[in-house]
Amino acid sequence: IPKEIDYVGSIKWSEIDEAIRYLAATEDEIFEIRKKYGEDVDVIKPMPEMLDSQRLVASIANTIRTNGLRDLTHLSGCRVREMDPEVYAGIFENLNRHFYWRDDHWMIDKSTLISRGKQxxxxxxxxxxxxxxxxxxxxxxxxxxxATLLAPCANPSCIKAEEKIKQFRTCSNCRTVAYCSTQCQKKHWKTHRLDCTKR
Incomplete structure (x- = not known):
């Protein structure tokens, strides 16, 4: 487990792996779930809503793979061992086709972020x-x-979170992460610089 996610503590990596596999459901698996719950499978076609859900699931699975669930905590407010993939899968099925949740909290405007949180x-x-x-x-x-719209500091060793929406200052180069202080940004730079590209 990378150092950034050592805080996972007692949870086994295999449990996270299992959650990833669950979240990264294929179209066939989604089809089977819909069939199981009584939908007329003869009329099911690849609908935009289903594809949007799969994109969302894939995005969250990728976030888990790369960041060990930490980046989901500002979305869900839950600790790793309490995350229930079944709840997330159920939420995805209730989202409309216009909902796209990518890992872009800092790249979208405040009103869009608020709208997504409400959805x-x-x-x-x-x-x-x-x-x-x-x-x-x-x-x-x-x-x-x-969903909470208050993001955590991008420095994994910091426990601070925003008290107001978009309160933290973004990295002036990539604008994809934000920090509670200049000190946190400096501490995280050794890791962040590998992903930091100008936008």
Whole structure:
């Protein structure tokens, strides 16, 4: 496990690997899931919504592969061992075709980010409603998986998160990551410079 994700602690890498495989579902697997839940498979065609969901799933799987779940925490607010891939898969099915969540928090404007957060949370509500999740269990699922628009500092050794949307300053070169302070940016530069390309 790379040093950046040593904090994973007691979770086994094989469990993360299993989550990655689950999230990286193929079109055939999605087809089988739809069939299992009673959709008329004769009329199912590769729909834009399905393709959008797959892109989203692939993007999240890639984020997990490269960053060990840390980059999802600002989206979900949950700790690695609490992440439930089934909840995420259920949310994806409730997102409309216009929802694209890539790992680009810092590259989109504030209003688009807010809109995406609302879409995610609405889909989470629909998932809970559709699966009969209420009361304390619903509160737990919402707390763990609801989108927060407040991103963590890009320095993996820092535990600070924004208190206001887009509060942290982005890297002036790539504009794809942001830091709570100049000190954090300097500490992370040795790692970040490998991915930092001017935009």
């Amino acid at each position: 995610w949370n609405k889909a989470l509500e629909q998932y809970c409603n559709g699966n009969g999740i209420f009361s304390d269990e619903r509160d737990r699922v919402m707390k763990l998986h609801a």
